[in-house]
Amino acid sequence: MKTCGRVFFHNARRLAAHKFTFTEVRYLSAQPKAESNIEVGSLSEIQMSVAKHLNLKTHLPSPLSKQMDTLGELVTLIRDPMMEIASCMRVVDKTLPALRLVLWGAFGTGKTVTLNQAVxxxxxxxxxxxxxxSAMDLTRRVKEIEMSSFVPGRINDPSNAVAVLQNFKQQNQHVWKTLGELFTERDYEWSKSERTAQGKPITEIIEMGITAPFLASDCVGALFRELRRHAKDGKLKALVAVDDANSLWGKTLVKRADRTYxxxxxxxxxxxxxRLIANDWTNGCVLMVADKKEVADARDELGVSRHTPLELFGEEGFEFVEPFLPIETTNYTESETNTLYDYYVRKNWLASKSARTEEGRKQLMHLSAFNPYYYERLCAFN
Incomplete structure (x- = not known):
């Protein structure tokens, strides 16, 4: 398995741009591995109460969410990319810039599942x-818009902003008390009648945005600003997980007043x-998924799919997220398919007699071409 240090050396040019010293690189590669209960090739169960707490039913791919409902449990396979992410998260430090990781790979190889495992x-x-x-929620799935009162020409998105704040509140109940003990650095004047004074808990910003949707977009920006500041001060560690992150530099379906996009x-x-995924803050990890949904044409049956970070982020986006550590997701190995097959047999997910034979096991492997998505779909219908 690749280690964090090896990936750093592999990206020496990016490290130079990042202003890392060789002492810091040696420090990262020499960190001892902390004890962990996750092991490559093993099945890991996330308690249903925790899955509900983290809102994973909404964030996981639809087939896995349905499987979770049917089986009454959430079990995922620990693979090399997740171990690589865990290894990198262990070396996050308040003296080093936020570590940026990009998950990339072909369709159905487990980018979103790995992202949720990291969460x-x-x-x-x-x-x-x-x-x-999904970053596409901010660019393609916009229900209502309003013009910003702070920045001329800027477009607010109240419904998505409220959803971001609500999701943040739900997923961070385990550290809510800690967040309530962190205070704002300055006054925030949201409107003529609404303001958050300096020295107030940052949780008040979240509550303000949730209860007043027309202020929610600005509350998101203030919350992110305070999180970056407190992370720099060593008061918290933060994971920023963005699926379909390349869509932050993609197309939008939002129209201006002149009807142009x-x-x-x-x-x-x-x-x-x-601003949150920039590396101008410390004590955090930014995990992004590069997905071809932003650039793929479903009607193009002859084109070769693009899935490398450079092709998906584009020149502007790629320059912004550099330096980053690329982590590729790949197809299953034979041992990984065997592990999942045995689990599906135990849970009676494989219903047909032919699928539960040795011949059926081999056919499922090869019909899916060891692709995680297609393997799960074939198992679901056999």
Missing amino acids: HHAYTNNWVIVHLR APPSDLTLVVHFR
Whole structure:
């Protein structure tokens, strides 16, 4: 398995841009591995109460959410990418810039599942979690808009802003008391009648945005600003997990007053998330997924799918997220499919007699071409 240090050396050019010294690189690679209850190739169960707490039913891929409902439990396979992420999270320190990781790989190889496993790992280690289900929600699934009163030309998105704050509140109940003991650095004047004074708990910003949707977009920005500041001070560690992160530099379906499509840089929430994934703060980890949904054409049956970070983020996005550590998700190995097959047999997920034979086991492997998504779908219908 790759170690954090090896990936750092592999990306020496990016490290130079990041202003890491070789002493810091040696420090990262020499860190002892902390004890962990996760092991490559093993099945890990997330308690249903925790899954509900982290809102995983909404954030996981639809087939896995349905499987969770049917089996009454959430069990996932621990693979190399997750171990790599856990290894990197262990070396996060308030003296080093936020570590940025990009999950990339072909369709169905487990990028979103790995992202959610990392969110659970952050939860078990009492990190603050900022988890965006999909960056496309901010650019393509916008129900209502209003113009910002703070920045001319900036477009607010009240409904998505409230959803971000509500999700943050739900996922961070395990550290809510700690967040309530962290105070604002300055006064925030939301409107003529609404304000949050300096020295107030930052949880008041969250409550303000949830109860007043027309202020929610600005509350998201203030919350992210305070989280970055407190992380720098060593008062918290934060995981920023963004699925379909390349969509922050993609197309939008939001129209200006002149009926032209607004670029992502005009959307308030996109700007706030871009600032959050920048590496100008410390004591945090930014985990992004590069997914081809942003650029793929479902009607193109002949084109070769693009899934590398450079192709998916584009020149502007790639320059913004550099330096980062690329972590590729791949197809299953034979031992991984065997582990899942045995689990499906035990849980009676495989219903047909032919599928529960040795010949059926081999056919499922090869018909799916060891692709995690297709393997699960074949098992669900056999």
